[in-house]
Amino acid sequence: MKTRPLVVLAHGTRAPGALPVLEQVSAQVADLLPGVVVRHGFVEFQNPTAREAFSGLHDPVVVPFFLGGGYHVLHDLPGLLAEHGSGSATRHLGPEATIIKVVADRLRQAAAEAGTAVTSLDGVVLAGSGSFRRRPVRETEQAAALLARELGVPVRPAYLAKTSPTAREAVASWRREGARTIAVAPYLLAEGKFSRALHRSEASFVAAPIGAHPAVARVVAQRYREAVGSEIGIECARGRVSLAPVAAG
Known part of the structure; x- marks a missing residue:
């Protein structure tokens, strides 16, 4: 069975000089998951966009690079996956x-x-x-x-x-x-x-924000492993879209 690719998706910022945390964490995740294609993208403000990150991928596992299950996690990510036509979204990263x-x-x-x-x-x-x-x-x-x-x-x-x-x-x-x-x-x-x-x-x-700490990469990698080990599938017109169950907000 072909290994599913991973996309780590964050919000993005317009703040000048912000550190490339998502890029650094994604590189750490790639080291933890040898053989897995790992990409990153942003919902808004920064490149690569989510659509660019999804481009050419079939059935990606998307890990929301968010601490809380807010609007972007509950609304934007499912919409982006449905538009792409295949893939699954894991739980976000917090509270952990x-x-x-x-x-x-x-x-x-x-x-x-x-x-x-x-x-x-x-x-x-x-x-x-x-x-x-x-x-x-x-x-x-x-x-x-x-x-x-x-x-x-x-x-x-x-x-x-x-x-x-x-x-x-x-x-x-x-x-x-x-x-x-x-x-x-x-x-x-x-x-x-x-x-x-x-x-x-x-x-x-x-204090400083959490940043590109190895512990964050380990949580992202664990979300991926959980997703490929156990999935809930929802058939979509252009392919399989599977979404992790979400509690009511």
Whole structure:
């Protein structure tokens, strides 16, 4: 049986100077999956586009390079697959304990650079991208609970768009309660407009986004292995489109 190709699909950013995280993670994934064709693409703003990434591929496995199951995962990706005529979409990447450990590591690095320790923090704000849908908001709340368990300090979720509180509001709330040392941990895969906005939150310091960490590549590779091992098929007029089951948002 022919090995199915893999496409890792991210949102994309217009922020100048953003690091090529998706490209780097995709290269790491290719090393983890020898013999598998691995491509990457973006839903908007950057190239290659999703259509370019799909071009010439039959029955690709698409791993959404998203932490939450928001609009792009639930609407755009199925539409792109239906247009292509074959393929399957796996579950997105979060909330995953493996990735939360990376968030914790980024925070520890930032704390060390600020001359402090995570255990001395009064609080942490975990800043996700935000959504009008309840499901990705709930997933950010779950990620905050996982991070609190990992760090041993209080963690509250916040959002960069569409949902309250914002990171700035969450930091201000901690301050009103008497907290002095507050850090912001981006629950974001890559640098961009959202991550840069966090530096206006008035936190004591802001950690780096998750970035091209080997743990992220391992999660992507695992999603692929799960998909090729167990699929739910839906016949489409131009070929087979199989979509992973999605919980109601």
